[in-house]
Amino acid sequence: MTVEESNRQHDVTYYTVAEAAFFLGAVMLVNSLRVTGNEGKIVVVDMGLAPDQRRLLESHAEVISPSQTIHPTPGTMKPYPYLLGATGTVVVIDSDIVVTARLDDALDLARNGKVVAAPAWLESVRHRWFAEWEEALELRAPLRREEWFHNGFVVVSTDRWPRLLKRWWEVCGLVPTEQALLKNQPFNAPDADSLNALMMSEFPRSALALLPEGYEAFGGDVVIENVQTLRCTLRGRPTGLLHYPDRPKPWQNPGWLRVGATAFAPIMRRLLFASDVPLRVEPSDVPLWLRPSATGRAALMVLAAANWTIGWASHHLPERTRNRVRNWRRTAVRRAQLSKNPTASGVAGRRRIHASAWGWAAVAATLVSAVGLGILTILDSVRTSAELSLDVFGVSLPAMR
Numbered sequence: 001m002t003v004e005e006s007n008r009q010h011d012v013t014y015y016t017v018a019e020a021a022f023f024l025g026a027v028m029l030v031n032s033l034r035v036t037g038n039e040g041k042i043v044v045v046d047m048g049l050a051p052d053q054r055r056l057l058e059s060h061a062e063v064i065s066p067s068q069t070i071h072p073t074p075g076t077m078k079p080y081p082y083l084l085g086a087t088g089t090v091v092v093i094d095s096d097i098v099v100t101a102r103l104d105d106a107l108d109l110a111r112n113g114k115v116v117a118a119p120a121w122l123e124s125v126r127h128r129w130f131a132e133w134e135e136a137l138e139l140r141a142p143l144r145r146e147e148w149f150h151n152g153f154v155v156v157s158t159d160r161w162p163r164l165l166k167r168w169w170e171v172c173g174l175v176p177t178e179q180a181l182l183k184n185q186p187f188n189a190p191d192a193d194s195l196n197a198l199m200m201s202e203f204p205r206s207a208l209a210l211l212p213e214g215y216e217a218f219g220g221d222v223v224i225e226n227v228q229t230l231r232c233t234l235r236g237r238p239t240g241l242l243h244y245p246d247r248p249k250p251w252q253n254p255g256w257l258r259v260g261a262t263a264f265a266p267i268m269r270r271l272l273f274a275s276d277v278p279l280r281v282e283p284s285d286v287p288l289w290l291r292p293s294a295t296g297r298a299a300l301m302v303l304a305a306a307n308w309t310i311g312w313a314s315h316h317l318p319e320r321t322r323n324r325v326r327n328w329r330r331t332a333v334r335r336a337q338l339s340k341n342p343t344a345s346g347v348a349g350r351r352r353i354h355a356s357a358w359g360w361a362a363v364a365a366t367l368v369s370a371v372g373l374g375i376l377t378i379l380d381s382v383r384t385s386a387e388l389s390l391d392v393f394g395v396s397l398p399a400m401r
C-alpha cells in the first residue's frame with residue numbers, strides 16, 4: 001500500500017452493530033477488513049455482547065454501549081453513528097458480512113458525493129414499495145417509486161450528506177415496531193425500509209449509487225479462489241462483500257444446514273484462527289465442525305456431505321417427500337428458497353422411480369452422516385480440553401499459516 005492510499009483511508013470509519021449471537025460474525029468482519037488491507041477505525045455498537053466477547057473486540061475496535069435504542073432489533077441501530085457524531089466517510093456494515101477485497105471503489109464513490117449501497121438480490125424484492133411509508137414515516141418530500149436496495153453495506157460522506165444519518169435515525173424511530181417481525185407488512189424491515197423511503201423522497205435519486213450486481217454476494221454462492229487473501233468470485237467476477245443474512249448464521253451450531261455453509265467454512269476458519277488476524281478466538285468458542293483440529297475437519301467433512309445430500313435429495317426425491325424435506329429445511333434455516341427447476345410434466349415413470357431411489361439413498365446417506373457426527377461429538381467430548389486448546393493439528397493446514 002502506498003502512503004497516499006494509506007492516508008486516503010484515514011477518513012473512513014466502519015460501524016457495525018453486534019449482539020452475543022453475532023459475536024463471531026463481528027470478529028470475522030473486523031479480521032476480514034484488515035486481511036484485505038482496508039484501514040480506518042472500526043466501531044462496534046454493543047447490543048448485548050457477553051463481557052469476554054466485548055473485551056476481545058475492544059482489543060482492535062472501539063466498542064460502545066448505546067445511550068438509547070429505538071427497538072430491541074439490533075438492525076434498527078444502523079443509523080446510530082449519527083448520535084456518535086460520525087464524520088468523514090462513514091461505512092455502516094452488517095456483522096454478518098465478510099469483506100473480500102479493498103473497498104476503495106465504493107469509498108471513492110461516497111467521497112465524490114454518492115450514497116453507496118448494494119442492489120437487492122431478488123428481482124421481486126427490488127419492487128418492494130408501500131405508499132404507507134410517506135405518512136407513517138413523516139417524509140418531508142413526496143414518495144417516489146424507485147428500486148428497493150439492500151442496506152447491509154452503506155457508505156456515505158458526512159461532508160456531502162450531513163443530514164442523511166440524522167434523518168435515517170429519526171425515520172427509523174417512526175417505524176411501527178409491532179410490525180417488525182411480521183411477513184409482507186409495509187414496515188417489517190425497519191432499518192432498510194426507512195433508508196429506502198428516504199432515498200425515494202427527501203434525497204435525489206441521482207445521489208444513490210448501487211454497486212454492481214455480485215459485488216455483495218450470498219456467502220453460500222461464491223467460489224473461494226484464495227482462502228488466504230479472501231479472494232472470491234461469483235460467476236467469474238470478484239466479489240467485495242459476502243453476506244449471510246437470516247438465521248441460523250453459518251457460525252452457529254445448526255449453521256451447517258444453510259446453503260453453502262460448509263463450503264464457506266474454510267473462510268470462517270481462516271478469519272477466526274489464522275495467525276495473521278488481529279482478533280483470534282478459542283476453538284472451544286466455535287461449533288465443533290469449525291474448529292481447526294482433526295476432529296473439527298472430520299466433522300466438517302461429514303456435515304459437508306450431509307449438506308450436499310440435503311441439497312441433492314431435494315432435487316431427486318418424489319415431489320411430496322421433496323416438499324416435506326424442503327419445508328423442513330426452510331423451517332430449520334428460516335430462509336425461503338426460490339423453487340428451482342419445477343418438475344417437467346411428462347417425466348417417464350421409470351425415471352421417476354429411478355430418481356426416487358437415488359433420493360432415498362441420499363436420505364440414508366444423510367442418516368449415516370448424522371450418526372457419524374454423533375460419534376465424533378461423543379469422541380470430542382471425552383478428549384481433554386487441554387488437547388483442544390493445544391490444537392497440534394491446526395498448523396498442518398496451509399490456510400492457517
Ligand SMILES: [Mn+2]
Binds near residue numbers: 094097152
Ligand atoms: Mn445482514
